[in-house]
Amino acid sequence: MSDLPLLGVEEEFHVVDLETRRSAPEVDALLSQLDGDEFAPELQRSLVETNTPVCATLDELRENLRRLRGTLEATASPLGLGVVAAGTVPLADMSTDAISAGARYERMQHEYQLLVSEQHICGAQVHVDVPDRDVAVQVTQRVAPYLPTLLAISASSPYWRGRDSGYASFRSMVWSRWPTAGPPGHLETAADYDRMVDELIASGTISDPGMVYFDIRPSAHLPTVELRVCDACPQVDDVVLIAGLFRALVARARADLDAGLPLPAARHELLRAASWRAARSGLEGDLVDLVGPSLVAPEVLIGALVDHLRPQLEEVGDWEQVLELSRAALGRGSAAAAQRRVYGRRGEYVDVVDALLAHTQGRRPSHEPPQTVPAAAELLAAYHPSSFDEAVSAGGTVLPHYGWMFRSLERMGPRGLAAAESALRTEQRARGVTFRVGDGEPDRLFPLDLVPRIVTSEDWSGLTAGLTQRVRALEAFIRDVYAERSIVADGVVPPAVVQDAPGLSRVGRLVPADAVRIAVAGIDLVRDRADHWLVLEDNLRVPSGIGYSVMSRRLIRSVMPDLEPPAGVVGLERVPGMLHSALLSATDVDDPGYDEVALLSAGESDSAYFEHRLLAARMGVPVVTPRQLQVSEDGVYLVGTGARRRLSALYRRIDENVLLSAKGADLRPIGRALVNAVSRGTVAMLNALGNGVADDKLVYAYVPRMVEYYLGEKVLLDNVPTYPCVDPEQRAQVLDRLDELVLKPVDGYGGQGIVIGPHAERAELAAVAEQIRAHPAGWVAQDLVELSTHPTFAEGKLEPRAVDLRAFVLQSRLGGQPHAEVLPAALSRMAPAGSMIVNSSRGGGAKDTWVLR
Known part of the structure; x- marks a missing residue:
């Protein structure tokens, strides 16, 4: 295909009264002042349609979309009206039959009755030119399996008749009631298509070819193939993304046709099911991958689609723009989720409409969440943290960055949260999200809490610098240990610390000198006050948790669609x-x-x-x-x-x-x-064999010295004060302070063997003292850190639970040297009630962690 395929877009908009924010059947007043070539009425008199000129590039399309939206607003505003690009608006009056004039619309109202009254919905249609109608029919068949993904990108209609539908695109649910809606039937030629249309007209189901409402169809009046599955989109860039993907899908389908490839064999029922799932999930829940079939994350499905279409996107110069737009869309999440976040601030639909009015014109909504909010009365009535709590102040006030979240939780209430918890366990069983405490033990559901934890951008910036510094130093230490041992020779680390390390391995010396030893590090952190993070432990062998972090985000979104992460949360795609x-x-x-x-x-x-x-x-x-x-x-x-x-x-x-x-x-x-x-x-x-030499609890005490020795830098992240019992002076202090300290076996794993002095019985302390005297190199002691707490839903209420944070640092080999970066997929772990040990093997659980940009 040497010629650039041209494209155009039809957008439908809701007309709303700027005083009440309700849909207003005033399109006639609007159209009387607009050019009829680019603006047209729709079935309902509260809707208006725009038609872009034919465009060759996505930039040209974007310019025309913005121009038409701007013209609508400029014309509507003096009339006290606004226009909203979204699948639905929350406040629509369906009690009247205010349809547009014309014999065709009147005939539809008579034939379809209540179905016509429900059509307070708006879509976006994309046209791409094709050489003839036979090609158009072939394209519809080959592109149909990808349409649910485009629907998910567009999903913008969570509210219907003043309530939350539970769907991201309820418009598509309403639209599906038309007898000719949904995926196209199996057709191979234009003659097949025309015969089908004639039969539908003869049956009295439709009255003209324009009433074939398939998700994709040959246009009834243009030499194009037409995408019809999508919601109207508040963000112009989402329309541009969908148009770019659809043009590439058409080009790919034509290439497959020219190559003689057979039509895809996806079952019609499965196509409908995939569309339903996209309408339910948007970009916040899993979507159907028809290969399998299986449920996969939107990030995976959309990423695979963009990669699949790269040759066609590059051919027309769209590759970089579509890639960037797809990543931005995934980062923002669906327009449906954005509306729910706005509603969650005050519980007012007028706020949702105001935000949609602003987004339609590319403006940022003027209202911001309040700086302080009262405590969620019912949920926090008995919430009394005894140490620093990350979400609730000592006076019982929800901290500002948690405000909108707690309003959502309060609306759900204990019963709603209990229902979500039950749904969460069902989802986990369906997906096999399990772990095992030990050998011979049965698989258990991974213990996941409903209430996400927020890490602010300021905290994350400081953690990122400290974590990369720490892993760089540990990498240098491992390389040194299996080579010259300069740090030992220079007296920075005692010889016994290395030589007696449980993780010292003879095979560690066989790793090539230029290899990156630590590809994935899991660093456990705690905080004892708002501005003070401490490293608790380094995990450099086979640290787990990245996958659980990614899945936690997906599960929480799926069972609590109202509790969407704000736009500022770093995505995990x-x-x-x-x-x-x-x-x-x-x-x-x-x-x-x-x-x-x-x-x-x-x-x-x-x-x-x-x-x-x-x-x-x-x-x-x-x-x-x-x-x-x-x-x-x-x-x-x-x-x-x-x-x-x-x-x-x-x-x-x-x-x-x-x-x-x-x-x-x-x-x-x-x-x-x-x-x-x-x-x-x-x-x-x-990770390399032999890494365990650097992550036991005795070596941990010397990591700050490693930072200074190998990097010549000031330590950015503190250790918990640690006392190696192998040192006679420190051992004597430890034995004098057993009831004040936390005692840890050097080779302990998963919290096993830890004794928390202030919480231990006298006999337990006596036993550990005997073990320390018998084998001092096997023990360290640490000052007791009062871990921060976080609200956790348990037994029908929120209660403060101690939490830590496992952050993951990747190291890549760049220019022959390790380069460290921190993943945004951090895993928060919480302890059981009354405990400070967060390990899942000791009854702990985990939380979704939202890192703010």
């Missing part, structure tokens, strides 16, 4: 791609198959196997176990899954000792062979 890029950086792009990466897992026996499968699926890589691997002199191969594939890198999520004793595809031990392959550089393993 980029997280799998960032992880994948970090893994690929360990490979040589000049080598064949450099991107053949796999996630290495112990399989179903691993407590975090759900996360392994989730992350692998989001990255588009396989999950493999040692039994699927074969090692030869020239590399590591994945076998037993079809074609034999040479792997360039393994993302290690399996315990080092388990891996070293595992058997490969030939049933012989594979550990030594894998280590040798890593040493030869024929496969990269991330």
